[in-house]
Amino acid sequence: MEFNRVQELALQHGTPVLFLSEGRARESYRNLSAALPGVDLYYAVKSNAQPELISMLDGEGSFFDVCSNGEIDVLKGLGISASRCIHTHPIKRDGDIRYALDYGLTIFVVDNEDELAKFIPYKDSAELLIRMSIQNPGCLVNLSQKFGVAPEKTYDLIKKAHGMGLRVKGISFHAGSQNENPLKYIEALEYCKDVCGKAALAGIDIEVIDIGGGFPISYLTQVLPMAAFCQPIVDYLSRYFTSYRIIAEPGRVLSGPAMTLAAKVIGRSYRNGAWWYYLDEGLYGSFSGKMFDHADYPMFLTRPGERQNSVLAGPTCDSIDVLYENISLPPLEIGDILVFESMGAYTVASSSNFNGFPKAKLVVVE
Numbered sequence: 543m544e545f546n547r548v549q550e551l552a553l554q555h556g557t558p559v560l561f562l563s564e565g566r567a568r569e570s571y572r573n574l575s576a577a578l579p580g581v582d583l584y585y586a587v588k589s590n591a592q593p594e595l596i597s598m599l600d601g602e603g604s605f606f607d608v609c610s611n612g613e614i615d616v617l618k619g620l621g622i623s624a625s626r627c628i629h630t631h632p633i634k635r636d637g638d639i640r641y642a643l644d645y646g647l648t649i650f651v652v653d654n655e656d657e658l659a660k661f662i663p664y665k666d667s668a669e670l671l672i673r674m675s676i677q678n679p680g681c682l683v684n685l686s687q688k689f690g691v692a693p694e695k696t697y698d699l700i701k702k703a704h705g706m707g708l709r710v711k712g713i714s715f716h717a718g719s720q721n722e723n724p725l726k727y728i729e730a731l732e733y734c735k736d737v738c739g740k741a742a743l744a745g746i747d748i749e750v751i752d753i754g755g756g757f758p759i760s761y762l763t764q765v766l767p768m769a770a771f772c773q774p775i776v777d778y779l780s781r782y783f784t785s786y787r788i789i790a791e792p793g794r795v796l797s798g799p800a801m802t803l804a805a806k807v808i809g810r811s812y813r814n815g816a817w818w819y820y821l822d823e824g825l826y827g828s829f830s831g832k833m834f835d836h837a838d839y840p841m842f843l844t845r846p847g848e849r850q851n852s853v854l855a856g857p858t859c860d861s862i863d864v865l866y867e868n869i870s871l872p873p874l875e876i877g878d879i880l881v882f883e884s885m886g887a888y889t890v891a892s893s894s895n896f897n898g899f900p901k902a903k904l905v906v907v908e
């Protein structure tokens with residue numbers, strides 16, 4: 543959003559404030575759909591569960607990926623049909639499985655034998671995606687550290703599930719979040735091809751390949767346009783996977799660009815050779831993504847002047863609540879508005895009210 547417009551709206555609504563741009567979210571959805579033709583997009587609700595964003599994606603025809611009863615409740619509240627949802631948490635309690643089944647959701651992700659056993663009572667209604675791990679230590683968040691069965695053990699787990707009378711619908715993987723290397727998807731698809739071949743020989747019919755999320759967005763550096771990023775994936779799918787239903791679980795790429803944050807300087811102090819500026823938003827709020835998601839956000843300000851060594855800190859009393867140290871800023875005044883872009887993914891989702899500071903308010907803009 544244009545700085546002056548954000549500043550004007552921030553003064554009107556008060557800070558800290560997150561602006562949700564429906565136009566940007568819609569554009570991101572359409573971009574990714576066009577870049578991945580024929581792939582059904584299940585928006586990963588965890589990246590940002592704001593009902594306004596979910597409703598907008600619903601209107602675009604999106605499907606949804608949920609991981610908890612709370613996320614199911616958000617979709618239920620919006621009247622979204624369970625037939626358009628999958629449950630992708632590899633570890634679930636029996637009650638979680640029943641909660642999802644009661645909603646009407648029938649597709650679940652599993653990555654180990656104990657989890658398979660949990661589905662025996664529900665084998666007539668549940669269908670399983672077996673999650674394969676794809677190591678990607680080079681990306682922002684390596685999601686295969688905690689979940690996924692090793693590629694070389696994936697077929698064994700499928701065979702085991704089949705032997706237990708469970709319905710294996712497909713294979714899923716997550717190539718790592720903010721993954722800037724499209725070849726990681728190809729590496730994963732190579733493994734899938736091998737596993738599907740073995741399963742077919744054993745008479746096990748794999749119908750779905752779930753290529754997960756991970757699609758990157760521009761933060762401080764530009765990433766490839768989505769069409770170029772996805773081209774190798776599309777080429778590979780059209781060569782080897784034409785007879786499968788392909789789905790994806792994008793989170794960040796849809797929610798990230800959709801939000802802009804405006805925060806205000808509420809105090810300042812010269813300490814140990816640097817100007818400290820205290821904002822009304824910090825690590826315990828919308829900047830929680832700096833901590834949990836390891837993300838950094840483009841910052842905009844308009845004040846002119848000679849730049850000095852500065853620190854930007856959040857409002858809470860905790861000394862960990864510091865956003866940037868050793869940055870070079872012009873002299874800021876109390877009341878100045880700072881604007882941060884690409885603030886929609888894993889930000890408000892993990893923010894808290896620590897120290898009694900309310901979460902940033904949300905304002906929907908076109």
Ligand SMILES: Cc1ncc(COP(=O)(O)O)c(C=O)c1O
Pocket residue numbers: 586588589607630631685716718719720754755756757791792793794795887
């Ligand atoms: C199972 C699963 N699917 C999808 C996503 C969304 O990933 P991204 O936001 O990188 O697209 C995540 C992120 O944690 C995930 O764990």
